[in-house]
Amino acid sequence: MTPTVERPVDDALIRRIADGDMEALRTLYDSVRGSVYGFALSIVKNAHDADDVLQETVLKVYANAGNYRPQGKPLGWIFTIARNLAMDKVRHNGRTVPTDERSLAVDLHTVADADDRILLRELLATLTDEERQILILHTVNGIKHREIAAVLGLPLGTVLSKYHRAVKRLKDTVKEETDYDEP
Amino acid sequence: MTNHKLDARISRALSDLVPDDTFDKIAATLPTSREDTQPITVIHTRKPYRWLIAAVAACVILLGGVLGTLAYRDYHKVDAVIDIDVNPSIELKINRRDRVLSAVAFNEDGERVLDGLKLKNTALDTAVAAIFRSMAEKGYVEDDSGILVTVQNNDEDKTADRRRQLNTGIGEVLAEHNINASIVHQALSAFAEAKQFADKHGISAGKAAFILGMVELVPDLNADKLADYRFAALASVAAQKGIDLHELVDYDADNAAWGDMALSLEQQVAQAEQTLGTVLLTPDEVKKYTGFDEEFMSKVVFVKLELSWEGNIPVYQMVFISDEAVYEYAINAIDGSWMETETEKEMNASTQSPPQTMHSTLPNGGTAATSARPFTTTTAWMDNFIGEERAKAIALKEREAAGCDTDNVRDLTVQEYYDKGNSVYKVTFTIEDVQYCHTVHAVSGKIVKIEKTPCTTTTTATTTQNRYIGRNMAVNIALIDADINDAVVVSTIYCHLHEEEKEPYYYVEFYTDVARWEYRINAVHGEILRQQETPLTVPPSGLE
Numbered sequence: 086m087t088p089t090v091e092r093p094v095d096d097a098l099i100r101r102i103a104d105g106d107m108e109a110l111r112t113l114y115d116s117v118r119g120s121v122y123g124f125a126l127s128i129v130k131n132a133h134d135a136d137d138v139l140q141e142t143v144l145k146v147y148a149n150a151g152n153y154r155p156q157g158k159p160l161g162w163i164f165t166i167a168r169n170l171a172m173d174k175v176r177h178n179g180r181t182v183p184t185d186e187r188s189l190a191v192d193l194h195t196v197a198d199a200d201d202r203i204l205l206r207e208l209l210a211t212l213t214d215e216e217r218q219i220l221i222l223h224t225v226n227g228i229k230h231r232e233i234a235a236v237l238g239l240p241l242g243t244v245l246s247k248y249h250r251a252v253k254r255l256k257d258t259v260k261e262e263t264d265y266d267e268p
Numbered sequence: 269m270t271n272h273k274l275d276a277r278i279s280r281a282l283s284d285l286v287p288d289d290t291f292d293k294i295a296a297t298l299p300t301s302r303e304d305t306q307p308i309t310v311i312h313t314r315k316p317y318r319w320l321i322a323a324v325a326a327c328v329i330l331l332g333g334v335l336g337t338l339a340y341r342d343y344h345k346v347d348a349v350i351d352i353d354v355n356p357s358i359e360l361k362i363n364r365r366d367r368v369l370s371a372v373a374f375n376e377d378g379e380r381v382l383d384g385l386k387l388k389n390t391a392l393d394t395a396v397a398a399i400f401r402s403m404a405e406k407g408y409v410e411d412d413s414g415i416l417v418t419v420q421n422n423d424e425d426k427t428a429d430r431r432r433q434l435n436t437g438i439g440e441v442l443a444e445h446n447i448n449a450s451i452v453h454q455a456l457s458a459f460a461e462a463k464q465f466a467d468k469h470g471i472s473a474g475k476a477a478f479i480l481g482m483v484e485l486v487p488d489l490n491a492d493k494l495a496d497y498r499f500a501a502l503a504s505v506a507a508q509k510g511i512d513l514h515e516l517v518d519y520d521a522d523n524a525a526w527g528d529m530a531l532s533l534e535q536q537v538a539q540a541e542q543t544l545g546t547v548l549l550t551p552d553e554v555k556k557y558t559g560f561d562e563e564f565m566s567k568v569v570f571v572k573l574e575l576s577w578e579g580n581i582p583v584y585q586m587v588f589i590s591d592e593a594v595y596e597y598a599i600n601a602i603d604g605s606w607m608e609t610e611t612e613k614e615m616n617a618s619t620q621s622p623p624q625t626m627h628s629t630l631p632n633g634g635t636a637a638t639s640a641r642p643f644t645t646t647t648a649w650m651d652n653f654i655g656e657e658r659a660k661a662i663a664l665k666e667r668e669a670a671g672c673d674t675d676n677v678r679d680l681t682v683q684e685y686y687d688k689g690n691s692v693y694k695v696t697f698t699i700e701d702v703q704y705c706h707t708v709h710a711v712s713g714k715i716v717k718i719e720k721t722p723c724t725t726t727t728t729a730t731t732t733q734n735r736y737i738g739r740n741m742a743v744n745i746a747l748i749d750a751d752i753n754d755a756v757v758v759s760t761i762y763c764h765l766h767e768e769e770k771e772p773y774y775y776v777e778f779y780t781d782v783a784r785w786e787y788r789i790n791a792v793h794g795e796i797l798r799q800q801e802t803p804l805t806v807p808p809s810g811l812e
Contacts, residue, residue: 114291119283136287143294147287149444162446163743169443173436187489191285201281208278221810243534245764252271 093227096155096161103150113144116226117160118248123221127214128171132191133237138174142167160225161232168236200259207258215252318487348421348430350392351472356381358399359472366392366430369400374472380406392430393437400441409447416478469495478502485511536575536763540582540601545712548601554584557604558597575601581605644755655708656682659693662713663706680709684710684739691717693808708736736791739763742774745794746787750801765791773797779804 093118101109118139125138145166153162154189191209196202215237222233236256322587343800347364351357357374371387373379379404387395394728403409417434423581437448465531466476469492474493479502483491486509494502549557555565574585598607654662660682668674680697691710696703707717737745762777772791777784781804788798 107298111291112296118286121278122286123278123282127338132285136290139286139290140294140297143291144297145444146591147298152444156446161314162443165443165446169439177431193285195285196281198277198281198577198712201277204277205281205285220278221282222331223429224275224282226279240535252274256274 095161096153096157096159097119097151099146099153099155099159102147103153110147113146113163116243117163120221120225121164124218125167125171126191126209127178127217127221128168129174134171134174134178138167138170141170145170158182158232158235160228161235164222164225164228164232164236204255204259207255211254211258212251215239216247219248220251220255223248306332309326316647348419350396350418350424350430350434351416351418351475352399352476353416353418353472353478354403354408356403357472357475358382360387360392360395362392367434368392368395371395374466374470377408381408384773394433395432396437397441400438401445404441404445408444409442416475417473418477430759442499465491471495475502482506482509482511483581485509533573537582537601544580544582544602544713545709545714546602548605549584551584554586554599554601554604557599557606558586578607581607590704610679611613638721653684653691654713655686655691656693658713659706659708659710661695662708663695666706666715666718667699667704674699674769677699683736736765737774737789738774738792739765739774740787742787742791743776743778743795745789745796746776746778746785746799749787749796749799750785771797 094113098109098113098202102113121142122135122139125142126132126135129135142163144161144222146226154158192200193205196205208220212220218237219233222236223227223230230244230248233248236242239247273311275507289407300693318534319587346361346369348362350360350362355375356377358378359372359374361369361372365782368387368390370735371382371385374384380398383402385395385398385402387398390398400437409415417431417438419434421427421430456550462477462480465480466472469476479491479494482502482505483489487533489505494602497505497516533551537550541548556562559566567585573587576583576585576598578598584599584601586595586599594791600607601606615797660680664674664677676699680695682693682695684691684693693708693710695708698704701722703721705717705719706715707719708714709716743761762775766773766775774787774789774791776787776789778783783804786798786800786802787796789796
């Protein structure tokens with residue numbers, strides 16, 4: 086598996102993509118693929134559609150990079166695109182916008198680390214959709230709580246409080262499973 | 269596990285879920301170069317044997333003449349009129365195949381938006397996308413803009429389909445331009461009066477209908493003056509006058525209206541819980557107390573969900589609509605009982621006995637219970653705290669009762685903290701070789717948690733927390749910097765410690781009647797790291 090990239094996504098990267106720089110597009114993809122996929126998965130509820138949304142998001146970013154107005158918030162822009170595409174996918178499949186389903190059945194065998202599998206299983210099974218989405222967006226290097234709030238259409242305070250509740254619940258659940266406590 | 273490590277692990281795990289060939293599929297779909305994405309200009313060339321082609325064409329025209337006439341009439345028949353009002357005001361007439369028959373601007377800004385656009389005979393979604401791209405590029409649509417979309421058509425199903433189509437199309441264009449604006453819809457099946465008003469003022473029928481709807485609800489509004497207002501300003505006036513926009517339009521939302529309302533209540537509910545020292549029923553839980561089953565409640569449309577106070581009792585005010593009736597409930601947010609209508613009863617704070625439940629039955633079988641006062645946020649949450657000295661006393665008394673020698677307490681400190689939605693005091697002290705940390709609820713004084721740590725173990729985290737300035741200090745720093753004196757009413761103070769950051773800070777947010785303030789304050793030194801003042805939307809002046 087290609088390792089995730091620590092370099093944050095910024096306006097300069099989007100400008101390079103607008104100029105047709107494929108390496109920049111690959112950098113963007115590597116930076117956000119997991120979180121866009123996970124975010125989409127929490128909306129569309131199946132792996133196949135989540136993969137479609139990931140592809141369409143990257144393609145849409147490539148196609149519209151020239152229209153992007155540099156405001157220092159490229160990640161908010163990207164995830165808003167992903168969210169709209171995921172919502173469209175749900176509507177296209179004839180479903181209403183999905184109500185909360187705590188459990189997401191996903192095949193986790195591709196996750197290399199056993200403890201990561203437990204973590205992901207609990208993330209997908211234990212949290213509400215919103216908590217899951219907030220937590221997944223929070224993993225994106227460089228995204229701010231304010232951008233998360235804007236993407237999800239939630240008040241900032243709500244994002245903050247839900248994030249902390251979700252983290253606490255996830256940590257407690259994982260701790261029970263793995264029976265250790267990292268510092 | 270630190271939050272940072274948690275983030276990294278989740279990110280790694282999610283990346284492992286993504287199929288290996290996803291980027292290959294993306295790359296295969298991309299054009300080989302950026303030039304390939306430029307529009308291709310079709311060049312029509314003269315063909316040889318023009319005379320033959322012309323003759324054939326003439327025959328086709330003759331043959332198609334009769335059919336063509338019928339098709340022409342059908343094609344050009346107006347099936348719906350769509351008005352788009354931001355400040356530019358534009359009207360599209362479309363046929364039943366959703367093809368644009370005409371695009372008209374009602375004001376100069378609308379003309380500027382349409383300038384250069386060839387919309388006739390284009391598909392509706394293409395035309396709307398082009399209009400909004402033009403608006404975005406010319407700066408007419410930006411964050412927090414209000415967009416009113418009016419569909420005039422007698423077919424409700426078609427109206428609903430077109431609305432969805434428009435939402436999607438507009439939403440995509442706005443997202444491309446990183447704009448967060450609200451889209452509000454209204455459907456008109458009869459608009460003669462609105463048309464007359466619209467013609468008089470040179471505005472769209474949709475905007476006219478909206479204004480006339482407002483004036484019908486609040487007669488002292490001046491419709492002629494409102495005709496000059498942007499839609500966002502109209503919505504602002506409506507809010508100021510207490511007009512529920514649901515009485516005029518349907519909200520566009522990716523989320524259900526219920527979801528938006530419930531989420532907007534979260535902070536209010538959290539504050540109420542702090543003030544009372546008790547957990548309230550969530551809005552979802554309260555639904556059950558209406559007496560209707562889950563299936564019924566899943567089909568109703570909520571138009572109102574607010575938290576108000578009846579004396580000392582927090583009350584959910586709910587209004588929802590089914591196919592048959594409008595239902596109004598005022599439900600006790602603590603125990604789910606129905607609140608009394610019209611009669612005010614003072615609550616005995618010590619007994620907290622619930623009022624008698626009363627409700628009236630609507631002629632159509634629905635039930636109604638009403639009692640509404642707007643919920644006002646205050647700074648009382650801070651006034652209700654027990655104070656640091658009291659928190660210390662509670663903690664030491666607990667240890668004394670447990671048999672500890674409280675005469676030889678060392679390193680006694682107390683820190684105000686915000687933990688899991690509650691304000692608490694953390695009282696730490698050492699007795700003999702054990703360090704204790706008591707978490708005391710800031711309002712009720714209950715001991716929430718007791719932690720004991722042998723003194724040989726490192727207590728870096730506790731030591732670190734003791735170095736923090738505390739929430740009260742952080743809030744005071746923010747208020748002083750914002751030059752907020754006692755005469756200014758401050759509402760909804762929110763303060764949260766971010767310890768997971770490299771440089772721990774307090775995030776402080778509060779509102780005055782004209783602005784929202786946000787601060788980041790270094791948790792150790794009290795230095796202001798970031799400050800932002802955002803003016804609240806103020807209704808335009810001159811409204812009589």
